[in-house]
Amino acid sequence: MTFSLLARCATTGRFGMVISSSSPAVAARCAHARAGVGVAATQNITDPTLGPRLLDLMAAGHSAHEAMSAIVASAPHIAYRQLLCIDAQGRTALHSGAHILGTWNTAQGPGCVAGGNLLAHDGVPQAMVDAFAASSGTLGDRLIAALRAGRDAGGEAGPVHSAGLLMVDADTWPCAELRCDWVDDTCPIEAVARAWQVYAPQMPAYLQRARDPREAPSYGVPGNE
Template sequence: MTYSIVAANADHTQFGVAVASKFLAAGAVAPAARAGVGALATQAWANTGYKASGLAMLSGGATAQETVDALTKHDERREVRQLGVVDAHGRSATYTGTACTDWAGGVAGDGYTIQGNVLAGSRVVALMEEAWLGSDPREPLARRLLAALTAGDTAGGDSRGRQCASIYVVGDEGTYGGDDVVVDLRVDDHADPVTELARLLGIHEMMFGKPDPKELMDLEGPLAAEVRSLLGQRGHIAGDVSSAELDRVLAVWAGIENLEARLVPGSLDPVVLAHLRRTGGGGVAA
């Protein structure tokens, strides 16, 4: 009832899982990951106990295959389980019990494992693997996971239909400060969950992405005038102000929009400018 990809980025500083299913909130059930340790997905008749136990084994130095073998060996219902694991070194292993509902199966390669059950056919997993291998290793891991998930969805995905999709990525540097979570997005119940997940990832990247120093624009001249005007239209500023005051008022607006991570005093990130032009004081603030 689920298809997933478990993977690491090229330098093994991030690990993640992307899942889609005709099942409510599978993203709350299937994935587990820890920075510096690895990631796994438990599905079919998911055994959520695999998550804590699996991460503990990986943390203790077990390989992906050793973890899969140990978790399934003493599980009396292992024949209805499905499991994918990637360890800290990018080694991978996938397991599909003999009693999982057709089509069920998986593939594993360097730094990734893909598996699914109750699928439209083997083509779902094959095209997910093709999309993963065809993606640019320099891209963010979340984007590569989404590409694979999208390929599976396009190929028919869960044979029963669509309901949920999720991406969970951890890394050496998390998004929220002191946490290893880089991306944690879930679409729990939606008619087109993978497309909605892509939209949410775009918002996440806008809010939490870091500005590219090569793309920063000096906040002066006509650009500063435009920013003053846009902020003024939304009641944040009035008339001509100093550069320091413009930075301050822009920061107030950016705080409302959750764009603080993209601010650089005296400069402007094109992403911030685009959002200011598009939505001003409204939009995605939470």
Template sequence: MTFSVLARCEATGQFGMAIATRPIAIGAKCPFVRPHIGGLVVQANGDPRLGPLGLKLLEMGYSAAKVLKELEESDGPENIEWRQIMVIDKDGNTAARTGASNEEWRGHIARKNVCVAGNRLSNDRVAQAMLDGFEKADGELAHRLLASLEAGRDAGGQVAGQYSSALIVHHERSYALVDLRVDENDEPIRELRRLYGLYKPLIPYYLQRPSNPSLPRDDDWRKKLGIAGGPR
């Protein structure tokens, strides 16, 4: 009951993913992305324990295809058919697997630097719309990932609708450049876009603050830039 996109930006070397689903807290269960090495998404009837294993293999230099094969063997023949997994490695190679026990419409599209996947989608056009949305969008990786989710939603999204979403982007640092989540919202993708619009001007602030803790509060930073923000 999920659709997602996993990608690498060739220009910046950033890795990121965006995801939407019906159940709550999808951002805590499925995405596993790290700087320099890539990442993976383990969704559908996913096992979050596969995420750290996949990251460890990517860190060891395994290719996306090799990581996927190792995860398949680790999970076993009975469990793997319930999973939907996407992997991207440090070079932007991708690999994906959609188990036979996933609900229709189910499937994935894997390309260099980008992979999309979904299960229990309303039609077979959603995945292609997501890929097109990502490839046609300009700008930073976070925007392109959101554009992919929006295209999937507009093409029909899930059979049961979507109420939870997440956006994660990693770059040079050990912590995420962007890590935003929406839960129990009738329009989680729209809300995710709104939150990113609020957060984007603050990214330089949050990058500076760890090494310069005397910086003014984020509210003062907003005022300095003339940006509205805070609770609605």
């Protein structure tokens, strides 16, 4: 009931991921990233602890493959989990257990990895990888292109109700964390895409406000001229 793509930008070193699902608030449970370390998704019948555990192992110096192998060997109920990750060198790792729901698949490309379950068909992850590879612009732009491509390729077997984009740069907090946690009759992917369109040109200023507000621009908010 989920499809996602994780990526590392070779130019900036940023990590990010996009995800959508028929379940509510999918990004709150499934999306995890850490600046300078990597990005991880824990999905299907989700155990939200596994994303941070993958990141902890990669922060300790393990490759994506080594971190994934350690989690698969030690986590309970691993047959129900679908996991994806990318490390600081852009290496990818995947796990899809024996009890993944419905039609599922994964795909990998340069600096990216995609996966999903309860899909309309098993070509959805490859469509996302292909769209990411063919896209241009910032990492956020390319992630949105991949998420739209997954939807346009068929997406889930049923309607999606939530979506999210998570991206980290050089700080301990996300440089972008945009979510649509539930909609009934509109597209959550387009809601996140619109949020990114609005947020992207302002993102550098919000980062600067945190790092040194003396140099940060104002956006004309009353009392903040």
